[in-house]
Amino acid sequence: MTVLNVQDLSVRIGARTIVDSVSFAVEREKTVGIVGESGSGKTMTVLAATGLLDAPGARVSGVSTLGGEVHLVGATPKALRSVHGARIGFVFQDPGTSLNPLLTLERQITESLETHRNLTRRAANDRALELLEAVGLPEPQMRLHAYPHQLSGGQRQRVMIAIALACDPELLIADEPTTALDVTTQAQIIELVRTLQRDFGTAVVWISHDLGVIGQVADDVTVMRNGIAVEQAPIMAVFDNPRDDYTRDLLAARPVLERAGPGPVADAETLLDVDGLDVSFAVSSPVGRSTVHAVKDVSFRIRRGTTLGLVGESGSGKSTVAAALTGLVTPDAGTATLAGDDVFSVKGRAARDMRRRIGLVFQDPFASLNPRARVDTSIAEPLVVHKVVDGKDARHRRVGELLDLVGLPAEFAQRYPHELSGGQRQRVSIARALAAEPDLLILDEATASLDVSVQARVLELLSRLQSELALTYLLIGHDLAVIRQLSHDVLVMRAGEAVENRPADDLFAHPEQQYTRDLLAAVPPRTPRAAV
Template sequence: MTVLGVKDLSVRIGSRTIVDGVSFDVDREKTVGIVGESGSGKTMTVLAATGLLDAPGARVSGSSTLAGDIELVGAAPKVLRSVHGARVGFVFQDPGTSLNPLLTLERQITESLQTHRNMTRRAATERAVELLDAVGLPDPQTRLHAYPHQLSGGQRQRVMIAIALACDPELLIADEPTTALDVTTQAQIIELVRALQRDFGTAVVWISHDLGVIGQVADEVTVIRDGVAVEQAPIMEVFDHPRDDYTRDLLAARPVLERSGPPPVDGDETLLDVAGLDVTFTTSSPVGRSTVHAVKDVSFRIRRGTTLGLVGESGSGKSTVAAALTGLVAPDAGTATLSGDDVLHVKGKGAREIRRRIGMVFQDPFSSLNPRVRVDTSIAEPLLVHKLVDGKDARRRRVGELLDLVGLPAEFAQRYPHELSGGQRQRVSIARALAAEPELLILDEATASLDVSVQARVLELLSRLQSELTLTYLLIGHDLAVIRQLSHEVLVMRRGEVVENRPADELFASPEQEYTRELLAAVPPVRPRAAV
């Protein structure tokens, strides 16, 4: 039975066509993957098809029927209210913004049950416990009284799935539900949705920019580019015989473990030497103050001109290591030297010089760049602070050189961050970090928020820069397939401790620790699930 039938759906905002004649069907117990880069129109397509699109001036045409009896395009608000939550469930990308921070989990789950099923509060609460247990949240009875901020990202996403499935909907919309999660949590969420689909017979629309993820969940795939469905086929056909060049590009851009790592680097000079690093935080809660041991006796070395991949799930302590090296947090114990110079305890002018020699590129380029200043001002700031060039003309020339180095035209210097794509903003962030001529560049999840195609181009850029400038990288990430492409050595962390620290080729060929094997197993394979 077709649960959602979309025919010739189009969306126009003003004079611009955002979605152009898209059609697809979603059958009971089946999953349709909607794939495309940011701005392709994939989310807009599904929002319009389910009646959730609320953009000023938007005009939607075509047809979208639920179970063959309810037309959602142009439906009255009363009809849509009766459908959303009851017959159509939604799981969005960021559970942190989708959940109400002021309400307990119990209130947020029971709301739809009381509204659509007319349950009593007691019955709705009992159902909420069942749902939290079904989505694998530990101690569901106690968790009912928790607030979203008291959960991890993966736990919040499980709660979102519980809310979406509360009323046993016929259709589940999953919009990039695993993009912001660790690969291990991503694998768990994928398995959870598949199990719930089998148990309840739910039809699923899964939106993603990553064909690797889609290969694990979908039966049929619709590839969208610039609002047009350029390819629609069963998952195995898309992987084995892609017809459109755009689909082939998306497949080629996937990070996979089978891709070879970087070429070996001659020389054994140690650039960064960290020994016995310890970091603790004091946190406050309603039950009192507690101490979090974020980093426990961590030691490692990075050779000049090489990349150390620092891997672990959220909360493993990997970003805290970077914060300690850049002076953002004060460690409780340990030493760190850069070419023999102290990194952790230096003060005054010496501290400024050390900060110049260690550059940082963060995960989200939009939040790391000042939205009020142009690109040239952002890139020139390190030049001014560290007095690396004299005069406006010299700064302008150096900004142009840095933009060219990261593959951006000189005219981008006059643009603001909001006028750039995500990949272009990250290139600007890299140019800004390189302006201070650092010896060590820390890349903290620097490609995690990017489309896979953009991610692939940024990784190629980083590889080229390392070769041309003999840069040394500390590459922080949770995805071992990404780490594989750049890293000469890999350090795996879990709960603040070092689990494994070995040359990359050895670690990927024969991981010694079970946790490392779990991280490797969580990476989406080259072949889709249907091939197994």
């Protein structure tokens, strides 16, 4: 049975066509994957098809029917309220903004049950507990009275799925539901949705920029670019014989474990030597103050001109290591030397000089760049603070050189961050980090928020810069396929402890610890699930 049937759907805003005559259908117990880069129109297509599009001046044409009876395009607000939540469930990318921070999980789940199913408060509460158990949330009875901020990202996404499935909807819309999650949590969410789909017979529309993820969930795929469906076919046909060049580019951009890394290098001197690093935080909770032991006696070395990949799930302590090295947190114990110079105990001018020698590129380039400062101002700031070059003309020339180094034209210097794409903003962030000519560059999830195609280009840029400038990287990430592409050595962390620390080729060929094997198994494979 066809659950959602979309025919010739178009969206225009002003004179611009955002979605151009897109058609697709999803059947009961089946999943349609809609894939494309940011700005391809994939989310806009689904919002328009389900009646959720609320952009000023938007004009939607075409036909979208639910169960062959409810016309969603042009439906009245009353008609849409009767199907949203009851017959169509939604899981969005960021559960942190989708969940109400002022309501308990219990209230957020029972709201739709009381509205659409007319359940009593007691029956709705019982159903909420069943749903939390179904989505695998630990200690569901206790979690009912928790607030969203008390859960991890993966747990919040499980709650979003519980809310979406509360009324046993015919259709589930999953809009990038795993993009911000660790690969292990991503694998769990994918398996959870497949299990619930099998149990409840739900039809699913899964939106993503990653064909690797789509290959694990979808039966059929619609590939979108610039608002046009450039390819539509069963999942195996798309992977085995892609017809469109854009589809082939998306397939090639996927991070896969089979792609060779940089390989071993000749012996090089140690640049950074960390020994016995220990970091704790005091945190407040409803039951009083407690201590979180974020990093526990971690030691490692990074050789000059190489990359150490630091990998682990959220909460493993990997970003705390970066914060300690850059002076953002004070370690409780341990030592670190950079080319023989102490990192942790320096004060005054020596501390500022050490900050210059360790550069940092953050995960979200839009948040890390000043929205009111032009690109040339952002890149020139380290030049001024650390007095790398003197004079306005010299700074202007150096900014141009740095933009060229990261593959951006000189005219980008006059732009603001909102005028750049995500990949362009990250290139600016890399140029800014390189401006101070650091000995060590820390890349903290520097590609995690990017489309896979943009991520591939940024990884190629980082590899080229390392080759040309003999740069040394500490590459922090949760995806071993990404870590594989740049790393000469890999340090695996779990719950603040170092689990494995070995040359990359050895670790990927023969992982010693079960946790490392779990991380490797969670990476989407080269072939889709349908091929297994």
